[in-house]
Amino acid sequence: xxxxxxxxxxxxxxxxxxxxxxxxxxxxxxxxxxxxxxxxxxxxxxxxxxxxxxxxxxxxxxxxxxxxxxxxxxxxxxxxxxxxxxxxxxxxxxxxxxxxxxxxxxxxxxxxxxxxxxxxxxxxxxxxxxxxxxxxxxxxxxxxxxxxxxxxxxxxxxxxxxxxxxxxxxxxxxxxxxxxxxxxxxxxxxxxxxxxxxxxxxxxxxxxxxxxxxxxxxxxxxxxxxxxxxxxxxxxxxxxxxxxxxxxxxxxxxxxxxxxxxxxxxxxxxxxxxxxxxxxxxxxxxxxxxxxxxxxxxxxxxxxxxxxxxxxxxxxxxxxxxxxxxxxxxxxxxxxxxxxxxxxxxxxxxxxxxxxxxxxxxxxxxxxxxxxxxxxxxxxxxxxxxxxxxxxxxxxxxxxxxxxxxxxxxxxxxxxxxxxxxxxxxxxxxxxxxxxxx
RNA sequence: CGGGGCGUGGCGCAGCCUGGUAGCGCGCUUGUUUUGGGUACAAGAGGCCCCCGGUUCGAGUCCGGGCGCCCCGACCA
Numbered sequence: 001x002x003x004x005x006x007x008x009x010x011x012x013x014x015x016x017x018x019x020x021x022x023x024x025x026x027x028x029x030x031x032x033x034x035x036x037x038x039x040x041x042x043x044x045x046x047x048x049x050x051x052x053x054x055x056x057x058x059x060x061x062x063x064x065x066x067x068x069x070x071x072x073x074x075x076x077x078x079x080x081x082x083x084x085x086x087x088x089x090x091x092x093x094x095x096x097x098x099x100x101x102x103x104x105x106x107x108x109x110x111x112x113x114x115x116x117x118x119x120x121x122x123x124x125x126x127x128x129x130x131x132x133x134x135x136x137x138x139x140x141x142x143x144x145x146x147x148x149x150x151x152x153x154x155x156x157x158x159x160x161x162x163x164x165x166x167x168x169x170x171x172x173x174x175x176x177x178x179x180x181x182x183x184x185x186x187x188x189x190x191x192x193x194x195x196x197x198x199x200x201x202x203x204x205x206x207x208x209x210x211x212x213x214x215x216x217x218x219x220x221x222x223x224x225x226x227x228x229x230x231x232x233x234x235x236x237x238x239x240x241x242x243x244x245x246x247x248x249x250x251x252x253x254x255x256x257x258x259x260x261x262x263x264x265x266x267x268x269x270x271x272x273x274x275x276x277x278x279x280x281x282x283x284x285x286x287x288x289x290x291x292x293x294x295x296x297x298x299x300x301x302x303x304x305x306x307x308x309x310x311x312x313x314x315x316x317x318x319x320x321x322x323x324x325x326x327x328x329x330x331x332x333x334x335x336x337x338x339x340x341x342x343x344x345x346x347x348x349x350x351x352x353x354x355x356x357x358x359x360x361x362x363x364x365x366x367x368x369x370x371x372x373x374x375x376x377x378x379x380x381x382x383x384x385x386x387x388x389x390x391x392x393x394x395x396x397x398x399x400x401x402x403x404x405x406x407x408x409x410x411x412x413x414x415x416x417x418x419x420x421x422x423x424x425x426x427x428x429x430x431x432x433x434x435x436x437x438x
Numbered sequence: 439c440g441g442g443g444c445g446u447g448g449c450g451c452a453g454c455c456u457g458g459u460a461g462c463g464c465g466c467u468u469g470u471u472u473u474g475g476g477u478a479c480a481a482g483a484g485g486c487c488c489c490c491g492g493u494u495c496g497a498g499u500c501c502g503g504g505c506g507c508c509c510c511g512a513c514c515a
Contacts, residue, residue: 012464012476013450017508037507092514109515143439143513157515209515218514286515320515354474386475393475404474414474 001347003379003391007044010391020216022329023148025338029395031325038145038153045395046325048346050156053188053321054135056343057158060184064176064239066131066160071113073137077103079112083297092140106139111294111316114161118312119300125165128302128312129173133160135321147216149326150282156322163312165304167291168242170313174206174289175245177317178252181210181285182232188324189341190331192284193223195257206289206315211259211281214330220260221281224271227255282327287317332419338396339419342436347377349399349435350392354385360408367428368401368413372437393418399435 011028018024026032031046042050058068077095080086086105094106107113114132122130135158145153162173178194185192190212197209211221213228230251238244256271258264259281268276292311295301301309320327325344332339340346353365369378377397379388385404392400402414407425415431416423426434 009448011449016444016450019509034507138515140514144509144511146509151514155515159515283515318515323515352474384473384475384477386477389475391476402474406474 001373001377003377004381006377008395009043010394018148020147020150020330021333022150022216022326025329025333025394025396026148026326029338032149034148038142038151040149040152040154045346049325049340049344050322052344052346053324054156054158056187057135057184057319057321060180060187061133061158061160063183064131064180066133066162066177066180068134069117069132070134071107071110071117071136073107073139074104075107075110075113077105079116080105082299083112083115083294085112092142094139094141107136108138108140109157109316109318110134110136110159111161111314112298115294115298115300115314118161118163119295119298122163122312123302125302125304125310129162129164129169131160131162131173131177133158133317147326149322152322155320158319158321160317162315162317163295164314165302165310165312167313170289170291170315171206172242172245174287174315175249176239177287177315178208179232179237179239179245179248181287181317181319182230182252184319185210185212185284186232187343188328189343190284190324190328191228193221193227193257193281194252195221195223195259196253196262197259197286198262208287209259209283210285210287212284212324212327212331213279213281214327215280216330217280217282219281219283220263221258221277221279222260222263222268223257223277224255225275225277227252227257228277282323282330283320284324284327285317285319287315289313289315333396336390337394340396340398342398345396345398347397348372348375348437349401350377350379350395350397351401352379352385352388352392352403354388354402354404355408356380356382358405358408361403361405364403364408364411364413364428368403368432368437371432375437401431401435 009030014024015027018027030043032040032042035041077086093108096104096106098104135156137154138157139154142151142153145151160177162170164170164173192210192212194208194210197207211217211219237248256267291313294314295311301311304310328344329338332341351365351368353361355361365378369376379392396418398418400416400418402416407413411427412425413428413431414423414425415434
Protein backbone atom coordinates (compact mmCIF):
# COMPACT_ATOMS: atom_id res chain seq x y z
CA UNK A 1 0.00 0.00 0.00
CA UNK A 2 1.22 3.46 -0.82
CA UNK A 3 0.74 5.69 2.18
CA UNK A 4 -0.01 8.60 -0.12
CA UNK A 5 -3.12 6.71 -1.24
CA UNK A 6 -4.01 4.93 1.97
CA UNK A 7 -6.82 5.79 4.34
CA UNK A 8 -4.58 5.90 7.36
CA UNK A 9 -5.50 8.99 9.36
CA UNK A 10 -2.88 9.39 12.07
CA UNK A 11 -3.30 11.86 14.90
CA UNK A 12 -0.51 14.01 16.16
CA UNK A 13 -2.31 14.96 19.31
CA UNK A 14 -3.76 12.68 21.92
CA UNK A 15 -7.54 12.44 21.81
CA UNK A 16 -8.98 13.65 25.11
CA UNK A 17 -11.23 10.68 25.73
CA UNK A 18 -8.52 8.04 25.63
CA UNK A 19 -6.96 7.18 28.95
CA UNK A 20 -4.86 4.09 28.43
CA UNK A 21 -1.98 3.55 26.04
CA UNK A 22 -3.62 1.04 23.74
CA UNK A 23 -6.71 3.17 23.25
CA UNK A 24 -4.66 6.30 22.57
CA UNK A 25 -2.40 4.48 20.15
CA UNK A 26 -5.23 2.78 18.29
CA UNK A 27 -6.83 6.17 17.71
CA UNK A 28 -3.58 7.92 16.90
CA UNK A 29 -2.32 5.22 14.53
CA UNK A 30 -5.60 5.30 12.61
CA UNK A 31 -6.77 1.78 13.51
CA UNK A 32 -10.18 2.65 14.93
CA UNK A 33 -12.66 5.47 15.35
CA UNK A 34 -15.38 5.60 17.94
CA UNK A 35 -18.94 5.85 16.65
CA UNK A 36 -20.82 5.61 19.97
CA UNK A 37 -19.99 4.73 23.55
CA UNK A 38 -18.21 1.37 23.46
CA UNK A 39 -18.72 0.98 19.72
CA UNK A 40 -15.95 1.36 17.18
CA UNK A 41 -15.41 1.40 13.45
CA UNK A 42 -12.34 -0.50 12.29
CA UNK A 43 -10.27 1.46 9.81
CA UNK A 44 -8.27 -0.37 7.13
CA UNK A 45 -5.09 -0.94 9.14
CA UNK A 46 -7.05 -1.96 12.23
CA UNK A 47 -9.09 -4.37 10.20
CA UNK A 48 -5.92 -5.94 8.81
CA UNK A 49 -4.70 -6.63 12.33
CA UNK A 50 -8.07 -8.03 13.31
CA UNK A 51 -7.92 -10.39 10.35
CA UNK A 52 -4.42 -11.54 11.21
CA UNK A 53 -5.46 -12.36 14.75
CA UNK A 54 -8.47 -14.23 13.40
CA UNK A 55 -6.29 -16.23 11.02
CA UNK A 56 -4.06 -17.47 13.82
CA UNK A 57 -7.08 -18.36 15.92
CA UNK A 58 -8.55 -20.27 12.97
CA UNK A 59 -5.39 -22.21 12.27
CA UNK A 60 -5.03 -23.32 15.86
CA UNK A 61 -8.69 -24.17 16.29
CA UNK A 62 -8.71 -26.17 13.08
CA UNK A 63 -5.56 -27.93 14.26
CA UNK A 64 -7.41 -29.53 17.17
CA UNK A 65 -10.29 -30.59 14.98
CA UNK A 66 -12.72 -27.79 15.71
CA UNK A 67 -14.83 -26.74 12.73
CA UNK A 68 -15.78 -23.23 11.82
CA UNK A 69 -19.32 -22.16 11.13
CA UNK A 70 -21.00 -18.78 11.30
CA UNK A 71 -24.05 -18.08 13.39
CA UNK A 72 -26.00 -14.85 13.12
CA UNK A 73 -25.74 -11.87 15.44
CA UNK A 74 -29.51 -11.68 15.81
CA UNK A 75 -31.17 -14.41 17.79
CA UNK A 76 -34.73 -15.29 18.58
CA UNK A 77 -35.84 -14.78 22.17
CA UNK A 78 -37.60 -18.16 21.94
CA UNK A 79 -34.24 -19.92 21.97
CA UNK A 80 -33.23 -18.22 25.18
CA UNK A 81 -36.55 -18.87 26.83
CA UNK A 82 -35.95 -22.58 26.31
CA UNK A 83 -32.72 -22.49 28.32
CA UNK A 84 -34.17 -20.11 30.88
CA UNK A 85 -31.54 -17.48 30.26
CA UNK A 86 -33.83 -14.96 28.61
CA UNK A 87 -34.95 -13.79 32.02
CA UNK A 88 -31.70 -14.63 33.80
CA UNK A 89 -29.33 -12.66 31.57
CA UNK A 90 -30.42 -9.23 32.71
CA UNK A 91 -29.97 -5.75 31.27
CA UNK A 92 -26.65 -6.57 29.60
CA UNK A 93 -28.63 -8.25 26.87
CA UNK A 94 -29.68 -5.91 24.08
CA UNK A 95 -33.28 -6.79 23.33
CA UNK A 96 -35.16 -5.60 20.29
CA UNK A 97 -38.42 -6.25 18.51
CA UNK A 98 -39.04 -6.67 14.84
CA UNK A 99 -41.97 -5.07 12.98
CA UNK A 100 -44.27 -7.96 13.91
CA UNK A 101 -43.52 -7.39 17.56
CA UNK A 102 -41.44 -10.57 17.83
CA UNK A 103 -38.77 -10.51 20.51
CA UNK A 104 -35.19 -10.73 19.29
CA UNK A 105 -31.85 -10.08 20.88
CA UNK A 106 -28.42 -9.15 19.68
CA UNK A 107 -26.35 -12.13 20.75
CA UNK A 108 -24.01 -11.81 23.73
CA UNK A 109 -22.94 -15.47 23.30
CA UNK A 110 -24.17 -18.55 21.46
CA UNK A 111 -24.63 -21.58 23.71
CA UNK A 112 -28.35 -21.83 23.01
CA UNK A 113 -28.07 -21.40 19.29
CA UNK A 114 -25.21 -23.83 18.78
CA UNK A 115 -26.89 -26.40 21.01
CA UNK A 116 -30.05 -26.07 18.96
CA UNK A 117 -28.18 -26.43 15.67
CA UNK A 118 -26.20 -29.35 16.98
CA UNK A 119 -29.23 -31.11 18.42
CA UNK A 120 -31.22 -30.88 15.22
CA UNK A 121 -28.50 -32.68 13.27
CA UNK A 122 -26.66 -35.08 15.58
CA UNK A 123 -28.56 -38.07 16.90
CA UNK A 124 -25.93 -40.73 17.69
CA UNK A 125 -22.99 -41.08 20.05
CA UNK A 126 -21.02 -42.27 17.02
CA UNK A 127 -20.95 -38.72 15.69
CA UNK A 128 -19.22 -37.41 18.81
CA UNK A 129 -17.01 -35.71 19.74
CA UNK A 130 -17.72 -32.52 17.86
CA UNK A 131 -16.33 -29.04 18.37
CA UNK A 132 -17.77 -26.04 16.56
CA UNK A 133 -16.61 -22.46 16.62
CA UNK A 134 -17.31 -19.16 14.99
CA UNK A 135 -15.84 -15.69 14.99
CA UNK A 136 -18.66 -13.23 15.24
CA UNK A 137 -19.56 -9.83 16.64
CA UNK A 138 -21.13 -9.95 20.05
CA UNK A 139 -23.11 -7.34 21.86
CA UNK A 140 -23.20 -6.76 25.59
CA UNK A 141 -24.78 -3.62 26.93
CA UNK A 142 -22.01 -3.02 29.44
CA UNK A 143 -22.81 -0.84 32.41
CA UNK A 144 -19.66 1.03 31.71
CA UNK A 145 -17.81 0.66 28.43
CA UNK A 146 -14.23 1.89 28.70
CA UNK A 147 -10.65 1.69 27.54
CA UNK A 148 -11.52 1.62 23.86
CA UNK A 149 -11.87 -1.88 22.47
CA UNK A 150 -10.87 -3.45 25.78
CA UNK A 151 -14.40 -3.17 27.07
CA UNK A 152 -16.63 -2.32 24.20
CA UNK A 153 -20.30 -3.04 23.88
CA UNK A 154 -19.83 -4.54 20.44
CA UNK A 155 -16.79 -6.79 20.21
CA UNK A 156 -15.42 -9.61 18.10
CA UNK A 157 -15.21 -12.95 19.84
CA UNK A 158 -14.21 -16.41 18.83
CA UNK A 159 -16.46 -18.79 20.68
CA UNK A 160 -16.18 -22.55 20.47
CA UNK A 161 -18.45 -25.28 21.81
CA UNK A 162 -17.60 -28.92 22.39
CA UNK A 163 -19.97 -31.88 22.57
CA UNK A 164 -18.95 -35.21 24.09
CA UNK A 165 -20.65 -38.41 25.24
CA UNK A 166 -19.02 -38.57 28.64
CA UNK A 167 -17.38 -36.49 31.31
CA UNK A 168 -14.01 -38.08 30.52
CA UNK A 169 -14.26 -37.19 26.85
CA UNK A 170 -15.43 -33.69 27.70
CA UNK A 171 -12.37 -33.24 29.88
CA UNK A 172 -10.20 -34.26 26.94
CA UNK A 173 -11.96 -31.68 24.78
CA UNK A 174 -11.36 -29.08 27.44
CA UNK A 175 -7.67 -29.89 27.58
CA UNK A 176 -7.28 -29.79 23.80
CA UNK A 177 -8.85 -26.38 23.84
CA UNK A 178 -6.49 -25.22 26.57
CA UNK A 179 -3.53 -26.29 24.48
CA UNK A 180 -4.97 -24.57 21.43
CA UNK A 181 -5.35 -21.37 23.43
CA UNK A 182 -1.83 -21.45 24.78
CA UNK A 183 -0.54 -21.88 21.26
CA UNK A 184 -2.74 -19.07 19.94
CA UNK A 185 -1.53 -16.55 22.50
CA UNK A 186 2.08 -17.53 22.06
CA UNK A 187 1.80 -17.08 18.30
CA UNK A 188 0.20 -13.68 18.84
CA UNK A 189 3.33 -12.63 20.64
CA UNK A 190 1.84 -12.19 24.08
CA UNK A 191 2.33 -14.03 27.33
CA UNK A 192 -1.03 -15.33 28.46
CA UNK A 193 -1.10 -17.27 31.70
CA UNK A 194 -3.96 -19.67 32.42
CA UNK A 195 -5.54 -19.26 35.84
CA UNK A 196 -8.19 -21.20 37.64
CA UNK A 197 -11.44 -19.30 37.41
CA UNK A 198 -14.80 -19.35 39.09
CA UNK A 199 -17.23 -21.65 37.39
CA UNK A 200 -20.20 -19.72 38.64
CA UNK A 201 -23.47 -21.53 39.26
CA UNK A 202 -22.38 -24.51 37.14
CA UNK A 203 -19.89 -25.84 39.65
CA UNK A 204 -17.00 -28.14 39.00
CA UNK A 205 -13.36 -27.22 38.76
CA UNK A 206 -12.97 -26.89 35.04
CA UNK A 207 -12.73 -23.27 34.15
CA UNK A 208 -9.66 -21.26 33.34
CA UNK A 209 -9.17 -17.73 32.22
CA UNK A 210 -6.15 -16.57 30.24
CA UNK A 211 -4.56 -13.31 31.19
CA UNK A 212 -2.12 -11.32 29.14
CA UNK A 213 0.46 -9.70 31.36
CA UNK A 214 0.33 -5.92 31.08
CA UNK A 215 0.71 -3.20 33.69
CA UNK A 216 -2.70 -1.71 32.89
CA UNK A 217 -4.55 -5.01 33.35
CA UNK A 218 -7.77 -5.00 35.32
CA UNK A 219 -6.87 -7.99 37.50
CA UNK A 220 -3.94 -8.62 39.78
CA UNK A 221 -2.19 -11.90 38.98
CA UNK A 222 0.12 -14.23 40.88
CA UNK A 223 1.85 -17.11 39.15
CA UNK A 224 4.79 -19.46 39.02
CA UNK A 225 7.42 -18.33 36.49
CA UNK A 226 7.46 -21.88 35.14
CA UNK A 227 4.21 -21.05 33.36
CA UNK A 228 5.66 -18.29 31.24
CA UNK A 229 8.78 -20.24 30.39
CA UNK A 230 6.94 -23.00 28.56
CA UNK A 231 7.16 -23.23 24.79
CA UNK A 232 3.75 -24.59 23.85
CA UNK A 233 4.46 -24.48 20.15
CA UNK A 234 7.23 -27.06 20.33
CA UNK A 235 5.65 -29.23 22.99
CA UNK A 236 4.48 -32.53 21.54
CA UNK A 237 0.97 -33.40 22.66
CA UNK A 238 -1.13 -36.14 21.10
CA UNK A 239 -4.59 -34.62 21.07
CA UNK A 240 -6.22 -37.99 20.42
CA UNK A 241 -4.63 -39.54 23.47
CA UNK A 242 -6.17 -38.89 26.86
CA UNK A 243 -2.96 -39.75 28.68
CA UNK A 244 -0.91 -37.31 26.63
CA UNK A 245 -3.51 -34.59 27.19
CA UNK A 246 -3.52 -35.39 30.90
CA UNK A 247 0.22 -35.02 31.11
CA UNK A 248 0.04 -31.69 29.34
CA UNK A 249 -2.76 -30.52 31.61
CA UNK A 250 -0.71 -31.52 34.63
CA UNK A 251 2.17 -29.25 33.63
CA UNK A 252 -0.25 -26.33 33.43
CA UNK A 253 -2.25 -26.92 36.58
CA UNK A 254 0.74 -28.19 38.54
CA UNK A 255 2.03 -24.64 38.85
CA UNK A 256 0.45 -21.96 40.96
CA UNK A 257 -1.48 -19.26 39.11
CA UNK A 258 -4.36 -17.13 40.37
CA UNK A 259 -5.99 -13.77 39.97
CA UNK A 260 -6.31 -11.59 43.05
CA UNK A 261 -9.89 -12.82 43.51
CA UNK A 262 -8.78 -16.42 43.91
CA UNK A 263 -5.36 -15.79 45.41
CA UNK A 264 -4.34 -18.18 48.19
CA UNK A 265 -1.46 -16.97 50.36
CA UNK A 266 -0.71 -20.41 51.73
CA UNK A 267 -0.31 -22.04 48.34
CA UNK A 268 1.57 -18.98 47.12
CA UNK A 269 4.09 -19.24 49.93
CA UNK A 270 4.97 -22.73 48.73
CA UNK A 271 6.18 -21.40 45.38
CA UNK A 272 9.95 -20.87 45.54
CA UNK A 273 10.51 -17.16 45.98
CA UNK A 274 12.66 -16.78 42.89
CA UNK A 275 9.84 -18.14 40.74
CA UNK A 276 7.04 -15.97 42.10
CA UNK A 277 5.69 -13.51 39.59
CA UNK A 278 3.22 -10.80 40.47
CA UNK A 279 1.66 -8.32 38.12
CA UNK A 280 -1.49 -7.33 36.34
CA UNK A 281 -3.32 -9.04 33.55
CA UNK A 282 -5.97 -8.54 30.90
CA UNK A 283 -8.41 -11.39 30.41
CA UNK A 284 -8.32 -12.43 26.77
CA UNK A 285 -9.74 -15.93 26.95
CA UNK A 286 -11.97 -18.05 29.12
CA UNK A 287 -12.78 -21.74 28.91
CA UNK A 288 -15.52 -23.66 30.71
CA UNK A 289 -16.77 -27.17 31.08
CA UNK A 290 -20.43 -27.07 32.06
CA UNK A 291 -21.69 -30.59 31.52
CA UNK A 292 -25.25 -31.03 30.36
CA UNK A 293 -26.55 -27.63 31.44
CA UNK A 294 -27.80 -26.63 27.99
CA UNK A 295 -28.34 -30.01 26.37
CA UNK A 296 -30.51 -31.06 29.29
CA UNK A 297 -32.47 -27.82 29.57
CA UNK A 298 -33.06 -27.65 25.85
CA UNK A 299 -33.84 -31.31 25.42
CA UNK A 300 -30.92 -32.21 23.17
CA UNK A 301 -30.07 -35.92 23.31
CA UNK A 302 -28.19 -38.51 21.31
CA UNK A 303 -28.60 -42.29 21.36
CA UNK A 304 -25.82 -43.98 23.32
CA UNK A 305 -24.10 -47.35 22.65
CA UNK A 306 -26.63 -49.16 24.85
CA UNK A 307 -29.58 -47.65 23.03
CA UNK A 308 -30.41 -45.25 25.84
CA UNK A 309 -30.58 -41.55 25.23
CA UNK A 310 -28.02 -39.28 26.84
CA UNK A 311 -27.41 -35.58 27.01
CA UNK A 312 -24.02 -34.66 25.58
CA UNK A 313 -21.50 -32.93 27.83
CA UNK A 314 -20.54 -29.48 26.67
CA UNK A 315 -17.86 -26.91 27.12
CA UNK A 316 -17.57 -23.39 25.79
CA UNK A 317 -14.43 -21.51 24.99
CA UNK A 318 -14.02 -17.82 24.23
CA UNK A 319 -11.25 -15.65 22.85
CA UNK A 320 -11.72 -11.89 22.82
CA UNK A 321 -10.40 -11.16 19.35
CA UNK A 322 -10.95 -7.41 19.31
CA UNK A 323 -9.88 -7.07 22.92
CA UNK A 324 -6.68 -8.93 22.07
CA UNK A 325 -5.67 -6.12 19.78
CA UNK A 326 -5.79 -3.75 22.71
CA UNK A 327 -4.05 -6.26 24.95
CA UNK A 328 -1.24 -6.82 22.47
CA UNK A 329 -0.64 -3.08 22.27
CA UNK A 330 -0.75 -2.73 26.05
CA UNK A 331 1.91 -5.38 26.26
CA UNK A 332 3.95 -4.08 23.34
CA UNK A 333 4.45 -0.35 22.88
CA UNK A 334 6.80 2.46 23.81
CA UNK A 335 6.82 6.26 23.85
CA UNK A 336 6.88 6.38 20.07
CA UNK A 337 3.94 4.13 19.42
CA UNK A 338 2.92 0.55 18.78
CA UNK A 339 5.42 -2.28 18.42
CA UNK A 340 3.56 -4.98 16.48
CA UNK A 341 4.68 -8.57 16.85
CA UNK A 342 5.50 -9.88 13.35
CA UNK A 343 2.59 -12.32 13.51
CA UNK A 344 -0.15 -9.68 13.69
CA UNK A 345 1.40 -6.57 12.15
CA UNK A 346 -0.83 -4.96 9.51
CA UNK A 347 2.17 -4.77 7.17
CA UNK A 348 5.46 -6.65 7.29
CA UNK A 349 7.48 -3.48 6.93
CA UNK A 350 7.34 0.20 6.11
CA UNK A 351 9.47 1.66 3.37
CA UNK A 352 10.38 5.26 4.07
CA UNK A 353 11.37 7.16 0.98
CA UNK A 354 13.11 10.18 2.45
CA UNK A 355 13.38 11.94 -0.91
CA UNK A 356 10.59 11.07 -3.31
CA UNK A 357 11.63 12.27 -6.73
CA UNK A 358 15.28 11.39 -6.22
CA UNK A 359 16.07 8.82 -8.88
CA UNK A 360 18.12 6.50 -6.69
CA UNK A 361 15.64 6.67 -3.78
CA UNK A 362 12.64 5.98 -5.99
CA UNK A 363 14.40 3.08 -7.70
CA UNK A 364 15.46 1.34 -4.49
CA UNK A 365 12.05 1.83 -2.90
CA UNK A 366 10.34 0.36 -5.94
CA UNK A 367 12.74 -2.58 -5.94
CA UNK A 368 11.48 -3.48 -2.48
CA UNK A 369 7.86 -2.38 -2.69
CA UNK A 370 7.11 -4.12 -5.98
CA UNK A 371 8.02 -7.46 -4.48
CA UNK A 372 5.03 -7.53 -2.15
CA UNK A 373 2.93 -4.38 -2.45
CA UNK A 374 0.02 -5.85 -0.49
CA UNK A 375 2.14 -6.51 2.55
CA UNK A 376 4.33 -3.45 2.60
CA UNK A 377 3.49 0.10 3.54
CA UNK A 378 5.36 2.45 1.25
CA UNK A 379 5.64 5.97 2.63
CA UNK A 380 5.96 7.87 -0.63
CA UNK A 381 4.37 11.03 0.74
CA UNK A 382 5.88 14.41 0.14
CA UNK A 383 6.62 14.88 3.82
CA UNK A 384 9.64 15.65 5.90
CA UNK A 385 11.80 12.78 7.09
CA UNK A 386 10.84 13.41 10.69
CA UNK A 387 7.15 13.05 9.93
CA UNK A 388 7.78 9.71 8.26
CA UNK A 389 9.95 8.41 11.08
CA UNK A 390 7.37 9.38 13.65
CA UNK A 391 4.44 7.94 11.76
CA UNK A 392 6.27 4.68 11.13
CA UNK A 393 7.12 4.36 14.81
CA UNK A 394 3.53 5.21 15.74
CA UNK A 395 2.03 2.64 13.39
CA UNK A 396 4.48 0.09 14.71
CA UNK A 397 5.59 -1.75 11.60
CA UNK A 398 8.05 -4.46 12.75
CA UNK A 399 10.64 -3.28 10.23
CA UNK A 400 11.41 0.08 8.68
CA UNK A 401 13.39 0.31 5.48
CA UNK A 402 14.79 3.82 5.38
CA UNK A 403 15.80 4.91 1.92
CA UNK A 404 17.66 8.21 1.79
CA UNK A 405 19.81 9.83 -0.88
CA UNK A 406 22.98 9.32 1.13
CA UNK A 407 22.91 5.53 1.06
CA UNK A 408 20.81 5.15 -2.06
CA UNK A 409 23.52 6.41 -4.36
CA UNK A 410 25.63 3.48 -3.15
CA UNK A 411 22.73 1.07 -3.41
CA UNK A 412 22.28 0.84 0.33
CA UNK A 413 19.24 1.19 2.56
CA UNK A 414 18.91 1.34 6.31
CA UNK A 415 16.97 -1.41 8.03
CA UNK A 416 15.51 -0.62 11.43
CA UNK A 417 13.93 -3.11 13.77
CA UNK A 418 11.06 -1.36 15.55
CA UNK A 419 11.23 -3.46 18.71
CA UNK A 420 14.91 -2.92 19.44
CA UNK A 421 15.70 0.26 17.53
CA UNK A 422 18.64 -1.55 16.00
CA UNK A 423 19.66 -0.18 12.56
CA UNK A 424 21.91 -1.66 9.95
CA UNK A 425 22.90 -0.47 6.50
CA UNK A 426 22.29 -3.21 3.96
CA UNK A 427 21.63 -3.91 0.32
CA UNK A 428 18.10 -4.25 -0.98
CA UNK A 429 18.45 -8.02 -1.29
CA UNK A 430 19.70 -8.31 2.25
CA UNK A 431 16.85 -6.16 3.55
CA UNK A 432 14.29 -8.32 1.76
CA UNK A 433 15.83 -11.42 3.20
CA UNK A 434 15.82 -10.12 6.76
CA UNK A 435 12.21 -9.01 6.48
CA UNK A 436 11.38 -12.45 5.20
CA UNK A 437 10.46 -11.65 1.62
CA UNK A 438 12.03 -14.18 -0.70
C1' C B 439 -26.67 2.19 38.82
C1' G B 440 -24.25 5.84 42.59
C1' G B 441 -20.38 9.84 42.50
C1' G B 442 -17.48 13.51 39.51
C1' G B 443 -16.48 16.13 34.91
C1' C B 444 -16.93 17.70 29.87
C1' G B 445 -19.60 19.23 25.06
C1' U B 446 -16.72 25.95 21.13
C1' G B 447 -13.56 24.88 12.99
C1' G B 448 -10.68 17.95 11.67
C1' C B 449 -7.62 17.43 16.69
C1' G B 450 -6.07 19.78 21.50
C1' C B 451 -7.89 23.90 24.13
C1' A B 452 -9.07 29.39 25.88
C1' G B 453 -13.36 32.55 26.25
C1' C B 454 -18.49 31.57 30.37
C1' C B 455 -17.46 33.80 36.89
C1' U B 456 -18.64 39.81 35.47
C1' G B 457 -23.85 39.03 28.58
C1' G B 458 -21.82 43.44 23.75
C1' U B 459 -17.86 41.93 16.39
C1' A B 460 -15.77 33.90 18.31
C1' G B 461 -10.02 33.31 19.61
C1' C B 462 -5.12 30.33 20.13
C1' G B 463 -1.88 26.02 18.87
C1' C B 464 -1.72 21.85 15.64
C1' G B 465 -3.76 20.10 11.08
C1' C B 466 -5.72 21.62 5.97
C1' U B 467 -5.06 24.85 0.98
C1' U B 468 -1.53 28.04 -2.02
C1' G B 469 3.39 30.03 -2.52
C1' U B 470 8.41 30.47 -0.92
C1' U B 471 11.87 27.93 2.24
C1' U B 472 13.89 23.48 4.39
C1' U B 473 15.49 18.32 3.14
C1' G B 474 17.89 11.96 7.82
C1' G B 475 13.62 12.66 13.73
C1' G B 476 6.82 16.41 13.53
C1' U B 477 11.38 23.22 9.51
C1' A B 478 10.40 28.51 8.94
C1' C B 479 7.75 32.69 6.72
C1' A B 480 3.54 34.68 4.13
C1' A B 481 -1.39 34.49 2.35
C1' G B 482 -6.01 31.71 2.78
C1' A B 483 -10.23 28.27 3.72
C1' G B 484 -12.99 26.30 7.51
C1' G B 485 -17.63 27.49 13.18
C1' C B 486 -26.61 26.10 13.72
C1' C B 487 -20.25 27.66 20.15
C1' C B 488 -24.51 19.70 21.34
C1' C B 489 -30.17 20.41 21.00
C1' C B 490 -34.89 22.73 22.63
C1' G B 491 -37.07 26.47 25.45
C1' G B 492 -36.73 30.88 28.68
C1' U B 493 -34.63 35.79 30.52
C1' U B 494 -32.65 40.18 27.88
C1' C B 495 -32.27 45.58 23.34
C1' G B 496 -28.57 41.67 22.87
C1' A B 497 -26.85 34.74 25.02
C1' G B 498 -20.93 30.70 23.52
C1' U B 499 -21.64 33.26 28.36
C1' C B 500 -27.38 33.59 32.74
C1' C B 501 -31.87 30.07 33.91
C1' G B 502 -34.83 25.35 32.88
C1' G B 503 -35.19 20.78 30.31
C1' G B 504 -33.12 17.15 27.10
C1' C B 505 -29.18 14.46 24.41
C1' G B 506 -24.17 12.83 23.98
C1' C B 507 -19.27 11.60 25.79
C1' C B 508 -15.39 10.70 29.50
C1' C B 509 -13.49 9.46 34.46
C1' C B 510 -13.93 6.84 39.62
C1' G B 511 -16.65 2.67 42.06
C1' A B 512 -19.86 -2.23 42.12
C1' C B 513 -19.95 -6.19 37.28
C1' C B 514 -17.54 -8.78 32.57
C1' A B 515 -14.53 -11.86 26.31
